[in-house]
Every structure is written in structure tokens, then in C-alpha cells.
Amino acid sequence: MNSMGYKGYTARIEFDERDDIFVGRVLGMRDIISFHADSVAELRAQFHLALDDYLADCAERGVSPEKPASGKVMLRIRPEVHAAATIAAQAAGKSLNQWADEVFERAAQA
Incomplete structure (x- = not known):
């Protein structure tokens, strides 16, 4: 892009x-x-x-300008993907939020 x-x-x-x-x-x-x-x-x-x-x-x-992103993401994913992501985060010693942040960043830069 x-x-x-x-x-x-x-x-x-x-x-x-x-x-x-x-x-x-x-x-x-x-x-x-x-x-x-x-x-x-x-x-x-x-x-x-x-x-x-x-x-x-x-x-x-007197209104706040809209921002491109708030930093909050609501996702609906399959339960098995959620479970696998939770296990991957725990294995990396991170919270699911920390782990997902890193995964999102890598994917966005690809």
C-alpha cells in the first residue's frame, strides 16, 4: 500500500x-x-x-478529533484458536494481551 x-x-x-x-x-x-x-x-x-x-x-x-485507533480491539475468534493463543502466550511468559500486541505488530509490518 x-x-x-x-x-x-x-x-x-x-x-x-x-x-x-x-x-x-x-x-x-x-x-x-x-x-x-x-x-x-x-x-x-x-x-x-x-x-x-x-x-x-x-x-x-469543541469536540475531540477522531483518532485512527483507540488501542482497544474486540475480536470474536474460534474457541480453539483462543485456547491455542492463550497457551502460546503463557509459554512465552506473557499475558494474552502482550502476546497479541506483538503478533499484531509483526503482522501489520509484514
């Missing part, structure tokens, strides 16, 4: 061949923050401007 990061937010970048522009959209949020430009340098500037405008708008309205 082509992406850009700014102030803890990540945007997915795509090239729109029809319009001959780069298009970006901030990921992991219900609010839609998108931007576009003709060059990568301009796209980065537009990303910063769009996100700064979003944060300023939130401050002006």
Missing part, C-alpha cells in the same frame, strides 16, 4: 489515471478526510492542510 503519515494519522495514496492526479484518504476513521494533487510534493502539502483543517475544525467546535 502506498501511504503517507502525519501527526499519527495515515493516508492511503492512489493514482487516478483518468484524471491524472494523486488522491489520498485518511484511514481508520469514520470522518472522511480526502485530498488530491498533481505531484507527490503537492499531495503531501494537501494532506497536511486537510488534516490541520480537520483538527482546527474539531477544536473550533
Whole structure:
């Protein structure tokens, strides 16, 4: 995935061949923050401007800006996978939360 990061937010970048522009959209949020430009340098500037405008708008309205992730994950997995993960965590001397955090991090970086 082509992406850009700014102030803890990540945007997915795509090239729109029809319009001959780069298009970006901030990921992991219900609010839609998108931007576009003709060059990568301009796209980065537009990303910063769009996100700064979003944060300023939130401050002006007195609301907390949405964050891409809260750090809380609710999962439903098969009981046998849950049991195997618990055993793997215990074998590693970790809590299931610590073990899962490391597994998620490795998977996200792959």
C-alpha cells in the first residue's frame, strides 16, 4: 500500500489515471478526510492542510478529533484458536494481551 503519515494519522495514496492526479484518504476513521494533487510534493502539502483543517475544525467546535485507533480491539475468534493463543502466550511468559500486541505488530509490518 502506498501511504503517507502525519501527526499519527495515515493516508492511503492512489493514482487516478483518468484524471491524472494523486488522491489520498485518511484511514481508520469514520470522518472522511480526502485530498488530491498533481505531484507527490503537492499531495503531501494537501494532506497536511486537510488534516490541520480537520483538527482546527474539531477544536473550533469543541469536540475531540477522531483518532485512527483507540488501542482497544474486540475480536470474536474460534474457541480453539483462543485456547491455542492463550497457551502460546503463557509459554512465552506473557499475558494474552502482550502476546497479541506483538503478533499484531509483526503482522501489520509484514
